[in-house]
Structure formats: C-alpha cells, structure tokens
Amino acid sequence: MGIRREARELAxxxxxxxxxxxxTGLRETLQTFREEQHETPANIREFAEGLVTGVQQHREAIDAAIKARSKNWALARMPRVDLNxxxxxxxxxxxxNDIPKKVTINEAIEIARRFGDKDSPAFVNGILxxxxxxxKTEEPAEEQI
Incomplete structure (x- = not known):
C-alpha cells in the first residue's frame, strides 16, 4: 500500500x-490519533492530519458540493463511510491542486471498496x-478559498 493511500485510510x-x-473536537481527535499511531511514519501521519484538518476547515463547502450532486440523497441518510x-x-x-484529479477519484473508489459496502464504489464514483x-468549468480552487 502506498504512503498516501495509508494516510487517506487513517484520515x-x-x-x-x-x-x-x-x-470530541478536532484537536482531541488528532491528539488521540498521534498517540495511537506513534509508530506510523511521520510523513503518513502529517498527510493524514492535513487531510482531516482541511476537510474540517472547508466542510461547509465540501458538503454543499456533495449535496448538490447527490440526487435524492440527504447527507444525513448517506452511509458515514461513503460520506467521509x-x-x-x-x-x-x-x-x-497538487494531486491529480483522477488519482484522487481512483483512490476514493478503492478506499470505498475496502471500507464501504458493495454499492459504495459506484456511489462514490458517480458523485465524484x-x-x-x-x-473543470468553475474557478480554480485557489480563488474559491
């Protein structure tokens, strides 16, 4: 398993x-993670923590994007694994912008396949x-922040 895949799974x-x-807030969760994952290489922990922190900082925009593309599915009804x-x-x-879009989508599908149910990969793939x-037709991400 690659370094980033392992980090994404931890995230x-x-x-x-x-x-x-x-x-339990973000700070406590990260502290618990650091304690439990003390043997995990630092680069994996740092990438995972960066993902979690980023998701939490931009959660409103992220959830709005998911909700806008998920026909007939309220976020509250989605399986927690698939949603996360x-x-x-x-x-x-x-x-x-430093991570190729196709890599991101393929990684998400593989993680959904591992942690979700049999329908998770297709569901995640469709929305992503x-x-x-x-x-592709909207402003670059840097301008959205």
Missing part, C-alpha cells in the same frame, strides 16, 4: 470518529465524477 478513520462522537470518503476526495478535488466535471 477516513479520524473523520469517521469525529462523526461518531460529536462531543467523498469528503476527503472533494477536499482534494477542490483545494489540493460529477463534482470533478463541474470543477
């Missing part, structure tokens, strides 16, 4: 933990493809 776990326990996989990917699509297609 997914942190986002899931934040969703599952709304009384998409949040990670949408953060990368919208705010990380729409977001990526719309992003």
């Amino acid at each position: 997914l776990q942190m986002l899931y933990a934040l969703d599952a326990n709304t009384t 996989v998409m949040r990670l990917a949408v953060f990368e699509l919208m705010f990380r 493809d729409e977001i990526e297609a719309c992003a």
Whole structure:
C-alpha cells in the first residue's frame, strides 16, 4: 500500500470518529490519533492530519458540493463511510491542486471498496465524477478559498 493511500485510510478513520462522537473536537481527535499511531511514519501521519484538518476547515463547502450532486440523497441518510470518503476526495478535488484529479477519484473508489459496502464504489464514483466535471468549468480552487 502506498504512503498516501495509508494516510487517506487513517484520515477516513479520524473523520469517521469525529462523526461518531460529536462531543470530541478536532484537536482531541488528532491528539488521540498521534498517540495511537506513534509508530506510523511521520510523513503518513502529517498527510493524514492535513487531510482531516482541511476537510474540517472547508466542510461547509465540501458538503454543499456533495449535496448538490447527490440526487435524492440527504447527507444525513448517506452511509458515514461513503460520506467521509467523498469528503476527503472533494477536499482534494477542490483545494489540493497538487494531486491529480483522477488519482484522487481512483483512490476514493478503492478506499470505498475496502471500507464501504458493495454499492459504495459506484456511489462514490458517480458523485465524484460529477463534482470533478463541474470543477473543470468553475474557478480554480485557489480563488474559491
């Protein structure tokens, strides 16, 4: 498994933990993560933490993008794993121009396949493809921040 895939999977776990326990904030979740993952290489931890922090900072815009492309699905009804996989990917699509869009989408599909149910990869792929297609016609991410 690649370094970034491992980091994305750790980031997914942190986002899931934040969703599952709304009384625990980002700072506490990151601290717990650092304690539990002390043997994980620093570059993996740093990439994962950067993803989680970025998703949390831009969560309103990320959720709005997902909601706009998910026909007949309220965010509250989406499986938590699928939603958080998409949040990670949408953060990368919208705010990380250093990561190729196709890489982001393919990584999200593979992570959804590993952690979600049998329908997760197709569901995640459909929404991310729409977001990526719309992003091609919109302003660059740096101007959206």
